[in-house]
Amino acid sequence: MPKDSGIGASPKRREDIRFLTGLGQYTDDISLTGETHAVFARSQVATGIIKSIDTSAAENMPGVLAVFTGDDFVDVGGNPAGWLINSRDGEPMKEPKRPVLAHGKVRHVGDAYAAVIAETAEQARDAAEAIEADIDEQPAVVDMKSALAGGALVHDEIGTNQCFDWGWIEDNRAATDAAIKSAPHVTTLELVNNRLVPNAMEPRASTGVFDPGTGDYTLYTTSQNPHLTRLLICAFVLGIPENKLRVVAPDVGGGFGSKIYHYGEEALVLSAAKKLGRPVRWTASRSESFLTDAHGRDHVTKIEIACEKDGTFLAFRTETMANVGAYLSNFSTATPTFLHGTLMAGNYTVPTLYVNVKAVFTNTAPVDAYRGAGRPEATYSLERAIDKCAQELGMDPLALRRKNFIKPDQFPYAAAAGLEYDTGNYHALVDKLEELADLSGFEARRAATKATGKLRGIGVNTYIEACGIAPSNLVGVLGSRVGLYDAATVRVNATGNISVMVGAHSHGQGHETAFPQVVADMLGIDEGSIDIVHGDTSKIPFGMGTYGSRSLAVCGSAVVRATEKIINKAKKIAAHMMEASEQDVEFSEGQFSIAGTDKSVGFGDVALKAYIPHNFPIEDIEPGLEETAFYDPANFTYPAGAYACEVEVDPDTGKVTIDRFTAVDDFGNVINPMIVTGQVHGGLAQGIGQALLENCTYDENGQILSASFMDYAMPRASDLPLYTVDHSCQTPCTHNPLGVKGCGEAGAIGSPPAVVNAVINALHSGGHTDVTHIDMPVSPARVWAAMNS
Amino acid sequence: MYDFSFVKPGTVADAVTALASEDAQALGGGQTLIPTMKQRLASPAKLVSLTGIADMQGVSQSGGVLSIGGATTHAAVSAQAGGFAGLAALAGGIGDPAVRNRGTIGGSLANNDPAACYPSAALATGATIVTNTREIAADDFFQGLFETALDEGEIITAVHMPIPEASNYQKFEQPASRFALVGVFVAKYASGVRVAVTGASEGGVFRWSEAEAALGANFSPDAVSGLSVAPGDMIEDLHGSKAYRAHLVKVMTSRAVAAAG
Numbered sequence A: 001m002p003k004d005s006g007i008g009a010s011p012k013r014r015e016d017i018r019f020l021t022g023l024g025q026y027t028d029d030i031s032l033t034g035e036t037h038a039v040f041a042r043s044q045v046a047t048g049i050i051k052s053i054d055t056s057a058a059e060n061m062p063g064v065l066a067v068f069t070g071d072d073f074v075d076v077g078g079n080p081a082g083w084l085i086n087s088r089d090g091e092p093m094k095e096p097k098r099p100v101l102a103h104g105k106v107r108h109v110g111d112a113y114a115a116v117i118a119e120t121a122e123q124a125r126d127a128a129e130a131i132e133a134d135i136d137e138q139p140a141v142v143d144m145k146s147a148l149a150g151g152a153l154v155h156d157e158i159g160t161n162q163c164f165d166w167g168w169i170e171d172n173r174a175a176t177d178a179a180i181k182s183a184p185h186v187t188t189l190e191l192v193n194n195r196l197v198p199n200a201m202e203p204r205a206s207t208g209v210f211d212p213g214t215g216d217y218t219l220y221t222t223s224q225n226p227h228l229t230r231l232l233i234c235a236f237v238l239g240i241p242e243n244k245l246r247v248v249a250p251d252v253g254g255g256f257g258s259k260i261y262h263y264g265e266e267a268l269v270l271s272a273a274k275k276l277g278r279p280v281r282w283t284a285s286r287s288e289s290f291l292t293d294a295h296g297r298d299h300v301t302k303i304e305i306a307c308e309k310d311g312t313f314l315a316f317r318t319e320t321m322a323n324v325g326a327y328l329s330n331f332s333t334a335t336p337t338f339l340h341g342t343l344m345a346g347n348y349t350v351p352t353l354y355v356n357v358k359a360v361f362t363n364t365a366p367v368d369a370y371r372g373a374g375r376p377e378a379t380y381s382l383e384r385a386i387d388k389c390a391q392e393l394g395m396d397p398l399a400l401r402r403k404n405f406i407k408p409d410q411f412p413y414a415a416a417a418g419l420e421y422d423t424g425n426y427h428a429l430v431d432k433l434e435e436l437a438d439l440s441g442f443e444a445r446r447a448a449t450k451a452t453g454k455l456r457g458i459g460v461n462t463y464i465e466a467c468g469i470a471p472s473n474l475v476g477v478l479g480s481r482v483g484l485y486d487a488a489t490v491r492v493n494a495t496g497n498i499s500v501m502v503g504a505h506s507h508g509q510g511h512e513t514a515f516p517q518v519v520a521d522m523l524g525i526d527e528g529s530i531d532i533v534h535g536d537t538s539k540i541p542f543g544m545g546t547y548g549s550r551s552l553a554v555c556g557s558a559v560v561r562a563t564e565k566i567i568n569k570a571k572k573i574a575a576h577m578m579e580a581s582e583q584d585v586e587f588s589e590g591q592f593s594i595a596g597t598d599k600s601v602g603f604g605d606v607a608l609k610a611y612i613p614h615n616f617p618i619e620d621i622e623p624g625l626e627e628t629a630f631y632d633p634a635n636f637t638y639p640a641g642a643y644a645c646e647v648e649v650d651p652d653t654g655k656v657t658i659d660r661f662t663a664v665d666d667f668g669n670v671i672n673p674m675i676v677t678g679q680v681h682g683g684l685a686q687g688i689g690q691a692l693l694e695n696c697t698y699d700e701n702g703q704i705l706s707a708s709f710m711d712y713a714m715p716r717a718s719d720l721p722l723y724t725v726d727h728s729c730q731t732p733c734t735h736n737p738l739g740v741k742g743c744g745e746a747g748a749i750g751s752p753p754a755v756v757n758a759v760i761n762a763l764h765s766g767g768h769t770d771v772t773h774i775d776m777p778v779s780p781a782r783v784w785a786a787m788n789s
Numbered sequence B: 001m002y003d004f005s006f007v008k009p010g011t012v013a014d015a016v017t018a019l020a021s022e023d024a025q026a027l028g029g030g031q032t033l034i035p036t037m038k039q040r041l042a043s044p045a046k047l048v049s050l051t052g053i054a055d056m057q058g059v060s061q062s063g064g065v066l067s068i069g070g071a072t073t074h075a076a077v078s079a080q081a082g083g084f085a086g087l088a089a090l091a092g093g094i095g096d097p098a099v100r101n102r103g104t105i106g107g108s109l110a111n112n113d114p115a116a117c118y119p120s121a122a123l124a125t126g127a128t129i130v131t132n133t134r135e136i137a138a139d140d141f142f143q144g145l146f147e148t149a150l151d152e153g154e155i156i157t158a159v160h161m162p163i164p165e166a167s168n169y170q171k172f173e174q175p176a177s178r179f180a181l182v183g184v185f186v187a188k189y190a191s192g193v194r195v196a197v198t199g200a201s202e203g204g205v206f207r208w209s210e211a212e213a214a215l216g217a218n219f220s221p222d223a224v225s226g227l228s229v230a231p232g233d234m235i236e237d238l239h240g241s242k243a244y245r246a247h248l249v250k251v252m253t254s255r256a257v258a259a260a261g
């Protein structure tokens, strides 16, 4: 019997009622007395020297209150990179300043060089068009190879377009090179991990408020992590004391990473609000989203797998160029390094590996973490290369993987890429996959497809990810400039209902439903009387926000710790109420009782007592029932999975149709199976979107060619099959109290290689055995070209 | 969007008068024009909506000709053009329901987007485009990308399409916009076969005369197998090369013939 409440139950998402009936309160829905509107003037060229900006005409236009340019921000700080990467030679990475508004030079199409504040958005837009900027266009750097080969520079002052040249693990380099040199078989694959535009349904928006009476600022903004945004603005950019800035991220319509980061628009609306003494609001147009949201992926990679003739892996070597765009976004340096290189061992017992990543500045929008962040890039390279290796060896692709899997009894396992996987059972995942994907029925399905003139292919892969980001001690050693713990306060009100203030931000993940399930389970009370409070630095203790599949694993653990403290204190109060010793108090199903007696008090009575402390031992117990916990994980969590995709390829047009997709994931314990399934569905849609459709393209002049939905292909329901999703293979995380691993990114990480593997398999079945790889998106045009080259 | 004024006349004559003022522009379903205005790429001073003109609405059939009012929506054509199944299916495959409930045949033809669906049907049926001043043969109407024979302020009031014995439209969708990457309309008449291709050519919608001749002699999917389209004039963009589009023209033609039966 499935449970109907608490951990393991699937209550419907309570937040969906307001989202689906138009009752959500997004940043753009918040309207304030006296508000004004900001519009940005943005570069039309990829790069150019700003010779002059004449704002006089704009300043005199109707309704205009102020015009800002880069000159107004030369005395404030820049938007920093959150992670210091050192190059192989020990040199720290290059960190050019990222100003609030471009100063001296614009560096990508969409780079803002001025902003107008006016009474209405239309007036601001009219005035922004009237700004006369004399920008001397310069040759653009777009392609990473040529960016590294010399020539024009994105940032003249650093003298190179290379941000860093990172090696992982440097001590394994010689051993890896030697293993590859002497290996009986080496598979080599060059591939591109295509650049993506996040395209959250809600565009970015920010409203800045300044209260001249108190000197306090408020920022309403589309953020996945309000405290991090506050920290960046206060400590690095504007120098506002943290106690003077409240950051509110209300309902947020999706982020997928793009709303982790602080953007210049946030600093602008705050500065303008201070100057004008009136609220200043801004909402991005969809075009601005395409041009200025941090993009994702964009790697060019060469991977080699060295192995024995029987398929036993001997070494992996990866060389990657990672595009960071024109400026370093906050996590941009961590994504291609510690979220990528450290995952290159996959699920395998390879003895040694080496990863080299060169991060490259180009005249394109900044690139940063996007759902999966580095781990999809790692999984894609490795799992595509393993498929190619299987073909070259004439082995079954699953058999090759099985042969090299870490075995269940080898955990905890120190993988060659430096991480210690606490637990897992990859064989069980693949066994389950074989059953659910009906792999044994594939040949019959292939024959049926063949009769229709099409080609059927199957692709499988496994993946490992490092989630529950992240143990502060470990990431500190690796260069992180922040800690990655999280925090929660459990406030039991006098009447027994509960507010839980959490540092994780929910923007589609369902925290408002899932977190109460945990607390309800622990306290034995109705989850309907528990509410989550999040997204407001003035209401929650602290929090590092939501990304890296961390909310439940890290913040959920803080919730558990705080709830344990509540139980401990409540036991003291109960002991007093029952005139017993605290050691004798037992707590179960919402009742405190004394073993061997009929004495008991309910949780609600204890809560009331805590707030109406008549006849209360105030010298022993403080009144009130509220506890806070910070939780810092001991390790990453390691979700893993095995995916299978079946496609049909139309040989006349090259069109790929996904017929079946099976995702078997090990997320450890599952709090709300329905939400987990939904997260996997969404991740799969994004992974399949990357594999088949999405592609952000710039031309050689740095003009973005896919700057609207007319040319940037989003996945739609009709592109996706009915998924088979399973998360019954559970090896609970060994180091967090819930035994959970995180499920938000898995689908996007695990699915691209399965799709491409399936397409290659289909083409081989049609006799196109010379086609060993097609870069994503595997569009009809690309498949047809590959078949006809 | 810049400021503009808006009128919604009830007759063609009133619309023509309203369009005579400076920078006035006709508004059909607004599915092309409004997004262009939102991006500030168009700035008409006045919009003259044609959707309130009763004479420009609806689908009727007489003497083997289907007549469609110039302001008839794609959804209405899809629902009401049962006598011309090939056209009803084309209309039902344009965009999504929101687009089909607003967008009009007159707007689509006047816009003459090189990837739009309707121009292929108009050309393949040898349609007559009726305006407030004259009748224009489809063969003379389409004059290249976004170019037509319409004069300033001229309104498409109706489209007359001779109903073919057999017809079909095959659209290979551009993956992002879902407009036609290549769309082929095949129409078979007693007098011969007409084949019009959209989405593919740098010159806009065109008739593939070799295919028309071959299909005229033998109306079967294989009849075009020996033919090829010169890639030189084809469009090349993010979504397909010239060679790919030229290839698709043939594949889609053959499929349209197969589906037309």
Ligand SMILES: Cc1cc2nc3c(=O)[nH]c(=O)nc-3n(C[C@H](O)[C@H](O)[C@H](O)COP(=O)(O)OP(=O)(O)OC[C@H]3O[C@@H](n4cnc5c(N)ncnc54)[C@H](O)[C@@H]3O)c2cc1C
Pocket (backbone or CB within 6 Å): B025, B026, B027, B028, B029, B030, B031, B032, B033, B034, B050, B070, B071, B093, B094, B095, B096, B099, B102, B103, B104, B105, B106, B107, B108, B110, B111, B113, B115, B116, B117, B118, B154, B155, B156, B157, B177, B178, B179, B180
């Ligand atoms: C999301 C989306 C998907 C789409 N998909 C497709 C598709 O798959 N295939 C396809 O073919 N189209 C597609 N379209 C375009 C759609 O069919 C439009 O409706 C059509 O292109 C324009 O028609 P409209 O009535 O909206 O014209 P409007 O946008 O109102 O006007 C377009 C132009 O035509 C002029 N005009 C309008 N009516 C007349 C008239 N009666 N006489 C003279 N001039 C007139 C206007 O002045 C303007 O210059 C899509 C549009 C969208 C937004």
